[in-house]
Structures are given as structure tokens and as C-alpha cells.
Amino acid sequence: MSSPDPDGLLAEQLLRLTRRVHRIQKRHLERHDLGVTPAQSRLLRTLAHYASPPRMADLAERLEVVPRAVTTLVDGLETSGKVRRVPDPANRRVTRIELTDEGRTTLRKLRGARRSAAEEILAPLTEKERQVLGVLLDTLIEGDGGQRC
Numbered sequence: 001m002s003s004p005d006p007d008g009l010l011a012e013q014l015l016r017l018t019r020r021v022h023r024i025q026k027r028h029l030e031r032h033d034l035g036v037t038p039a040q041s042r043l044l045r046t047l048a049h050y051a052s053p054p055r056m057a058d059l060a061e062r063l064e065v066v067p068r069a070v071t072t073l074v075d076g077l078e079t080s081g082k083v084r085r086v087p088d089p090a091n092r093r094v095t096r097i098e099l100t101d102e103g104r105t106t107l108r109k110l111r112g113a114r115r116s117a118a119e120e121i122l123a124p125l126t127e128k129e130r131q132v133l134g135v136l137l138d139t140l141i142e143g144d145g146g147q148r149c
Helices: 004-030 036-049 056-063 066-078 103-123 127-142
Strands: 083-087 094-097
Touching: 004 036, 004 103, 036 056, 036 066, 036 094, 036 103, 056 066, 056 094, 066 083, 094 103
Parallel strands: none
Antiparallel strands: 083 094
């Protein structure tokens, strides 16, 4: 009989938590009737951090996905009026992506949906446990000396 693998157990717990967070977030997005998927909401949140409209390649790099995935997300968000493609003023061959007023409204509602999802997920924890979890998560996110993989 082999001894238990504590790191394997921890990895499984992290995966299960990730799936639970995804399910809860998706349910809250649907409850708020925003008409966006979790992946689209991530793109909208990312887009909001740019001072000026980014290129799709910039979004793909920031989201750590292939450019084709961004194209699909932008297509859906453009169809629903949340983003629009605009020509780059300095290079007409370049297209940039900007939030529309509808996209900014959706982003505000998304923040509410994410807050309510976080409240549900964190409900079993005390304030002290939440603080400890935050420190541990920051440590895991930063990884090896803050280097991105």
C-alpha cells in the first residue's frame, strides 16, 4: 500500500475549487442575464485595463490564449454590441478593439455578478481565514519570484 501523496491531494483540491468557482461564476452571470460567457467577461475586464484600444494580438498575449480564440470572443461581443473594431489611426492595416457604451454597462454589471459569486464562494470562511487565503493565493499567483510562466 502506498502512502498518500499530499501534493497530489492538494492539486486535486485546487482543480476542484477552480471548477466550482467557474460553475458559480457562470451561474451568477446567467442570473444577471448579461449575455456573456465567462471567457467573454474576462476579455471585457481585460479590455477595460487598456488606456487606448488594443490590437487583438495584444489581447491574446495578455489573456495568454491564441489569437484565433480572441477573434471568436470579439466576434460574439461585437455581435451583441459590447465591443467594436476600429481602425488604428496610425496604421490602416491594424484593427483595434474598443468597448462600446453597452460594453461599459455590461462591465459594471459584471462586477456585481463577480462580487456576488465571490461572496457565495467565500461564505464558509471567517474574515481571518479570508485574509490568510488571500496571502496564500498571492504567493501562488506570483510563483517563482514573480516570474510569469
